[in-house]
Amino acid sequence: MQTLKELQAGNLKNSTHIKIACGLENFPKELFSLENSLEVLDLTDNNLSSLPDDFHRFTKLKRLFLSNNQFNHVPKVLAKFPNLSMIGIRNNHIKIFEENSLPLSTRWLILTDNNLQTLPNSIGDLALLQKFMISGNQLTSLPDSISKCRNLELLRISANKLSSFPNILLSLPKLSWLAYSGNPFCKKHPNLNTKLQIIPWNELEIKELLGEGASGNIYKAIYENKEVAIKVFKGEMTSDGLPQEEMDINISMGVHENLIDVLAQVSNHPQNKDVLMLELISSAFKNLGLPPTFETCSRDIYAKDFKLSTKSALKILKGMAKAAVHMHEQNIMHGDFYAHNIMIDEDFNSILGDFGGASYYEPKDLSTHNALEQLEVRAFGCLIEELLDLSKYDREDKNIREILLSLQISCFDEIPNKRPFFNEIAKKLNKIL
The missing domain is CATH 3.30.200.20 (Phosphorylase Kinase; domain 1)
Structure with a gap:
């Protein structure tokens, strides 16, 4: 972490990454000395409530973090940035989110734990948006325009004031990881x-x-x-x-x-x-993947030296399909079905954990029940894709790979109700070998 004194002394010349947390109440103008180099600015844990009107001078800025400050609005100056792709302003006091306040380059938006009652219709203009975290606000509905966010893959709308499930989300072609618990429409399991x-x-x-x-x-x-x-x-x-x-x-x-x-x-x-x-999981189990990075945004990464055979990938997928069948039989969507939440041992036995994004849905609403399961099926398709990329090609396993690739394609169908259900996936996997 850099200090304000270092900045003022001119010791941070040409820096690309800056993090300052020292109770700032006003934006430090000295930062403009980096307007031609700064790519990542982290001013989390200060007392800022506004940004200067000429903040857009940081033409190379890609990531901005303003969490744990005193903002009551989404700064409209952000819309002027050509390359800003990640914005994090959690745990402020944001009530005001005007139309066209964000750059069209936005891929990852975090507004968790604020006081927002509505979202602007212009949210639908964010065609590149992949991850949107807005849990812990006061939203009573989502704008219809969110249906235009066709690249949206991960959405967090838990702990808002939604009186009914926003069905408009169910047509999004890439939505794979959804959390919505803690809203008024949600019943307890x-x-x-x-x-x-x-x-x-x-x-x-x-x-x-x-x-x-x-x-x-x-x-x-x-x-x-x-x-x-x-x-x-x-x-x-x-x-x-x-x-x-x-x-x-x-x-x-x-x-x-x-x-x-x-x-x-x-x-x-x-x-x-x-x-x-x-239950205590044996120390023989290790995480299959690692969480997404700023660069990968919505997709997990893996250790550089991690490889596995196609048969081992199949074994992991069989275990995870069984876990998914069980969850959805209990009317539970995991919401975070990622490799970084899966643990494997040296024999590729697998265990799924971390239910922080999980949500319960009512079994009597069959159409929503089916749609939510088929939404999570796309996350399973991502897992298939990643494990196939990691597995070494062996001519003997050609048939297995072809079946898994075909299954992946069906899990990725952009028309969600054409995707298979988890019990179909489990049956198909169990027929292999």
Whole structure:
């Protein structure tokens, strides 16, 4: 992180990336000394409420982060940028989002945890938009123009004020990852009433931190001489939505060999946090993929040296198809069906985790039920595509590859209701080998 003093002293000449967090209340004019070089500007964690009218002088700017500030509006000057593709302004006080406030180059937009009641119709002009995070606002509807965002792949609209599911989303040809829980139209999963064992916190022996995510921290723990995992929820709004909704889905999911099972609820946490006891996944399991980068936007990346055979890819896909069938039989959409949420061991057994983006849908509304499943099928198609790219070609596996490629194409059908369902996918995969 750079300092304001370094900037003022002229020590950051020709910098392309700048991050300053020091309680700024006014935009530091000294930044304009970088107007011909700056590509990434991060002013998160300050007290800014506006940008200067000539802010567009940063002609090379590609990514802008203004989260945790005091903005009550989306700065209209942003529309003047020719190359700005990522904009993050979460956790401000934004109520005002005027028409044509954003550049047409926008691919990734984060407005989580603000006070927006409406979106401008011009949102439909963002033809390149791939990821849009707007959970934790006050939206009562989405504009019809969002149907023109035909490249939109990931959308987060959880914890708003939507009184009905926005069916206009179901025709978007590339939408693959959708989270909408915590809206007034959302009902609680009936399995939430399942009685789980309740374990007092003081009966656990907490060990090391295993991982930290947006919604909470996971620790190894000992309970009755057995190793378990403990997830302590942060209780804060995430880009996916409310951690309470994730906890509810975890409880409601039921047991499956390709999912992480919930063992109990934990009471009496010292800071009154929500806590779940989960099965501890063996250390032999590692993440299949890594989260998207700024460059890949909506698609996962993989370790450079990671390769697998076509048969191994098939085994992973079989496990994930079974997990998906189980989830959708429970009327649950994962919402974040990505390789970075899948763990595999050396034998390519697979487990799907992280239900922060998961949502429940009503089984009686069959058309929406089917459409949401076929939406998530496209995410499965992305997984097929990525695993085929990673797998080494072997002439003996030619038939398997051809079947998987054909399945991928059907999962990518731009008319969503022409895609297969997960039970069809699972049956087709199980017929191979």
